[in-house]
Amino acid sequence: MISLQNIERIFQVGDEEVHALRDVSMTATDGDHIAIMGPSGSGKSSLLNILGLLDRPDTGSYELDGVKVSELDEKEQARIRRHKIGFVFQFFHLVPRLTAFDNIALPLMLAGMKQDERQARVTAALAAFGLGNRAQHRPDQLSGGQRQRVAIARATIMQPSVILADEPTGNLDRNSGIEVVEILEELNRQGITLIMVTHDPELGRRAQRQILMVDGRIEREAEG
Amino acid sequence: MQIQDFFRYTFNGIRAQRLRSFLTTLGIAVGIGAVVLLTSLGEGLHRFVLAEFTQFGTNLIAINPGKVTTHGVSGALLSNVRPLTIEDTAILKQLPQILDVVSVVQGNGAIKAGGRQRRATIYGVDASAARVWKFAVAAGRFLPDDPPRSARSFVVLGSKVRQELFGSNQALGMRIRIGGELFRVIGSMESKGQMLGFDLDDAVYIPAAKAMALFNRESLMEIDLLHTAGSSSSVVAEKVRKALQARHGKEDFTITTQEKMLEILGGVLNTLTIAVGALGGISLLVGGVGILTIMSITVNERTGEIGLLRAMGVEQSQILTLFLGEAVLLAAIGGLAGLGLGVGGSWLFSLAVPALPAHISWTYVASAELLAAFVGLLAGVLPARRAARLHPVEALRAE
Ligand SMILES: Nc1ncnc2c1ncn2[C@@H]1O[C@H](COP(=O)(O)OP(=O)(O)OP(=O)(O)O)[C@@H](O)[C@H]1O
Ligand SMILES: [Mg+2]
Numbered sequence A: 001m002i003s004l005q006n007i008e009r010i011f012q013v014g015d016e017e018v019h020a021l022r023d024v025s026m027t028a029t030d031g032d033h034i035a036i037m038g039p040s041g042s043g044k045s046s047l048l049n050i051l052g053l054l055d056r057p058d059t060g061s062y063e064l065d066g067v068k069v070s071e072l073d074e075k076e077q078a079r080i081r082r083h084k085i086g087f088v089f090q091f092f093h094l095v096p097r098l099t100a101f102d103n104i105a106l107p108l109m110l111a112g113m114k115q116d117e118r119q120a121r122v123t124a125a126l127a128a129f130g131l132g133n134r135a136q137h138r139p140d141q142l143s144g145g146q147r148q149r150v151a152i153a154r155a156t157i158m159q160p161s162v163i164l165a166d167e168p169t170g171n172l173d174r175n176s177g178i179e180v181v182e183i184l185e186e187l188n189r190q191g192i193t194l195i196m197v198t199h200d201p202e203l204g205r206r207a208q209r210q211i212l213m214v215d216g217r218i219e220r221e222a223e224g
Numbered sequence B: 001m002q003i004q005d006f007f008r009y010t011f012n013g014i015r016a017q018r019l020r021s022f023l024t025t026l027g028i029a030v031g032i033g034a035v036v037l038l039t040s041l042g043e044g045l046h047r048f049v050l051a052e053f054t055q056f057g058t059n060l061i062a063i064n065p066g067k068v069t070t071h072g073v074s075g076a077l078l079s080n081v082r083p084l085t086i087e088d089t090a091i092l093k094q095l096p097q098i099l100d101v102v103s104v105v106q107g108n109g110a111i112k113a114g115g116r117q118r119r120a121t122i123y124g125v126d127a128s129a130a131r132v133w134k135f136a137v138a139a140g141r142f143l144p145d146d147p148p149r150s151a152r153s154f155v156v157l158g159s160k161v162r163q164e165l166f167g168s169n170q171a172l173g174m175r176i177r178i179g180g181e182l183f184r185v186i187g188s189m190e191s192k193g194q195m196l197g198f199d200l201d202d203a204v205y206i207p208a209a210k211a212m213a214l215f216n217r218e219s220l221m222e223i224d225l226l227h228t229a230g231s232s233s234s235v236v237a238e239k240v241r242k243a244l245q246a247r248h249g250k251e252d253f254t255i256t257t258q259e260k261m262l263e264i265l266g267g268v269l270n271t272l273t274i275a276v277g278a279l280g281g282i283s284l285l286v287g288g289v290g291i292l293t294i295m296s297i298t299v300n301e302r303t304g305e306i307g308l309l310r311a312m313g314v315e316q317s318q319i320l321t322l323f324l325g326e327a328v329l330l331a332a333i334g335g336l337a338g339l340g341l342g343v344g345g346s347w348l349f350s351l352a353v354p355a356l357p358a359h360i361s362w363t364y365v366a367s368a369e370l371l372a373a374f375v376g377l378l379a380g381v382l383p384a385r386r387a388a389r390l391h392p393v394e395a396l397r398a399e
Helices: A044-051 A074-084 A100-110 A115-128 A144-156 A174-189 A201-205 B003-015 B018-054 B086-093 B159-166 B208-214 B233-248 B258-301 B303-311 B316-352 B362-389 B392-397
Strands: A002-013 A016-028 A033-037 A059-064 A085-088 A162-166 A193-197 A209-214 A217-223 B060-065 B098-113 B116-125 B137-140 B154-157 B175-178 B181-189 B203-207 B222-227 B253-257
Touching: A002 A044, A016 A044, A016 A059, A016 A217, A033 A044, A033 A201, A044 A162, A044 A193, A074 A085, A074 B303, A085 A144, A100 A115, A100 A144, A115 A144, A144 A162, A144 A174, A162 A174, A174 A193, B003 B018, B003 B316, B018 B258, B018 B316, B018 B362, B060 B233, B060 B258, B086 B098, B086 B222, B086 B233, B098 B159, B098 B208, B116 B159, B116 B208, B154 B159, B159 B181, B181 B208, B203 B208, B222 B233, B233 B253, B233 B258, B253 B258, B258 B303, B258 B316, B258 B362, B303 B316, B303 B392, B316 B362
Parallel strands: A033 A193, A033 A209, A085 A162, A162 A193, B116 B203, B154 B181
Antiparallel strands: A002 A016, A002 A059, A209 A217, B060 B222, B060 B253, B098 B116, B098 B175, B098 B222, B137 B181, B154 B203, B175 B181
16 A cells, blocks of 8 residues: 655756656555656656655655655665565666576575575576576576566565556567566556556556656546 | 675676776785785795894803994094903903803904915904804814913814815814914814805804904904803893993993894894885785775676665665675785785795795784785775665666
């Protein structure tokens, strides 16, 4: 359960103030599928960063599963990111020197899980995302679609309750894009909350809720 | 994070940039190698010099005429200084705890035997010299215990002089000419080798009074005392000082105990070792700057990765540890390579110059390795702190 109340985010650029988010309020129940749309610079990424605890709002409050997370300190926020939130980025953000296997295992390793325990889980994830024969390939040996699938496998390996995806298909061709979206939708059907920023109206329409942002505000919301 | 995963991850980062990591490591390796090699040479020199000095024993006290004051003016330059005499030697011999006393006069001169001639060092000494200086007689005997003022014209040859003048012929009983006067050879010494450049074998030993006459001297150049092993050098030296002062009326002589000399020498040599070690330390510093540079570049290049780690819920302190770990690992690998270089280098040096064997001091080696890790830690702090303080959103945008 996500609840944002009157979020403001203001960036200081020189002596000018840029209102990236203006009085944004929204809620999402577990298992929601939300598309965030809107023109460039309208604040979509800023909103996602706040939802993902990567950035703090200047005013307003953020409650996640009944906890006022906007008031937590950096350490506690990191713990929540670790266990509840999975990120998928437009540019994949894989570690170039690690294999697909090690990239997917990264969150488990950093959380302190032993190597033999990681093995089964990562192998299962590779198989589930159709990467069974790509385990030992490094990112530069994978196609864009494969890279994004590795990134999604990594984002979900800790079994988060929310996936935040910022234009996950923005760097992919049409077919790979649809493939990736289908994977994300499948995860959503399994109960993960999916919040995805997209420029593509067609992909947006597939979501159960669409939020349109303009100039830092939520302009309107549609159910579809 | 499991400790082996920590090592794997940091080592992976180092391995991903082979050439760059190799060069950085080399910087540290050269520094540590220099520290280990130079301190080994210093320590080897230290031991060598001390061994040279202690071959005469450690219970020696030397008395020289003139007083070196704190102003550095030698009393010997003043006319009213009473020189050391053979009688002083006799008096000192009476003191308790003194085992033996030697009067010493030294100079150079031509030595002729048959058709051959050689210039050598001439030592005017007493019968006790062989005991005090721990000299061994190879053939015949050392100078007899004649009354000092009326000693007979006997000479004992150093091994080199004996060899040069007589070769394989009999030397004992032969007459040789030293500075125009005839001496009878009554013994020859075993080789004692060089002592800091003085060849003790390229020398002859005659009675002190004869040497004084030869060199036209009224007085001795030095008196050497051997005291009992159990007594303290400084206590004995104080008694000697009192006795001589009573005879001379004032302190116009300088007493040097072997103990004190070794102490001063040891101090000087230690300082030398530390100084050359510090010299090597400078190259280590340069290596440290190399790590600082490379780690800064690494943090820049991996900004996106840092953003990702933060997004995955890695705490700032863990980011700091990861990058510090990488810096320390780089330095430690360099340190180990440097140890190899240093130890190998001193081994080669020992092969090349066997007379001055380098001595690897493991205390220095251990502190050099610790120093390397510390340099890595220090050099890593700034870049690692920058990595930990990056804003995750900014960092993610970097790619
Ligand atoms: N770190 C920052 N410093 C200054 N201004 C910023 C910063 N981050 C975002 N902004 C501004 O905030 C506004 C919203 O930016 P945001 O990245 O959220 O837009 P967006 O909707 O994601 O755009 P796009 O579709 O192009 O990704 C923009 O005007 C942007 O210039
Ligand atoms: Mg954006």
